[in-house]
Amino acid sequence: MHAMNYRITLPADYDMKIIRRRVETKGHLLDGFPGLGLKAYLIRERGVDGSPVNEYAPFYLWNTERGMNSFLWGPGFQGLVDDFGRPVVQHWTGLGFARGPAFARTPRTATRRVRPLGPGDAHAAVIDRALDDLAEQAAHPGVHSAAVAIDPRHWELLHFTLREDGAPQEALVDGTEEHFQVLHLSAPGLDAIETGRQW
Template identity: 60%
Template structure:
């Protein structure tokens, strides 16, 4: 599994209705994309849920590298780049995935936290701790899907959770609204630890 996200930060007075319409018009285009586990069309709005910015920040879990490459070198990403400029694409290697009790209902919110792993820290122990926390999340009745991944180039740990309803208090990280979820191969992503 590969995790991927790009963040397009927009002006403070940007009409986020433009992004909502874009997702309403084009979100379905990846509903059957080969190799895609899920794409969560995420937004943050300045002044809501503690967000200091307006941001369009789609998040992906890829089942195959071929699917990810097909998207990045295909018309969808080209169109986004033509409209907003080519964003930096962050990429993490999947370490674990859990399904919640709400996978058949569309998620409405998401939380995403990234933590740098300090020099001298044992990355394997940090991943183990994140996986233990991940294993506890399915007990929450609103959980849709949650993942842990690592960027070994920057030594950064990522935790993402999709929720049906408000994200629970105490879950760390930035909070997003989910405008649409494409999930063509979510059921084919391996759950649990990924090694």
Template identity: 60%
Template sequence: MHAMQYEITLPADYDMAVIRHRVATKGHLLDDYPGLGAKAYLIRERGVDDSPVNQYAPFYLWNTPEGMNSFLWGPGFQGIVDDFGRPEVQHWTGLAFAEGTASGAPARSAVRRRIPIPAGARLGTFATELADETAQLAGRGGAVYAAAAIDPRTWEALLFSAWDHESDAPKGEGEVFQILHVSAPERGFLTRGQQW
């Protein structure tokens, strides 16, 4: 599994209805995309859930690198580049994935927590703890799914969780996003549990 995200930060007075319309009219185009475990179409709105910015920030879990690459080099991502410029694409190698207690429910909100890995940390122990935390997040009421990943270039860990109601999302544990749509053609094929 590979996790991927790009963030498009928009002006403070940007009409987020434009992004909502974009997702409503184009989000379904990845509902059958080969290699895609799940794509959560995320937004943050300035002043909502303590967000300081307006932002469009889709988050992906890829089953295959071929799927991720075909998206990045294909017309879907080129549409983002054409409309907003070329964003930095962050990606992390997958550590763990877990379906949540509300797995069958539509995801409405998400929480992303970035964790710098301390220089003295035992990497295997740290990764195991993240995998355990992923399972704990997924076991909470309202959790749709949860994932953990690490960027070994920057030694940053990431915990991502999707929730069926905004009130269920563990606020205060990371940045809170609204989910406008989820494309999950191969979510059922994402490897469960720790991935090493």
């Protein structure tokens, strides 16, 4: 499993209906994309749920590198580049994935939490705790699914949770946490995402 996210920050007065229409008309194009576990079409709107910005921030879980590469070097991503410029594409190696009680329902919100690992952190212990937290988070009512991944270049841990509702998340201990609306979920390989520890 590979996690991928890019974020397009838009002007404060940007009409987010433009992004909503874009997802309505193009979101289904990845509903059958080979190698894709899921793509959550995420937005934040300035002044909604505490967001300081307007942002379009699609998040992906890939089952195969071939699928991820086909997307990044294909016409779909190029269309986004043509419309918005080339974004920084963040990516993480998957550590774990879990299904929640609302797995059969459509997620409406998402949470993205990033925690940097300090130079003195024992990486194996941190990852073990993150996987324990993953199982606990995924068991909460309203959770569709949750994933944890790591970027070993910048040494940061990513927790990503999809929910069927906007119920409040656990209190944040450290790192940064952001909340998003999910406009559409393309999930052609959702059932193929391996659950539990990814190694």
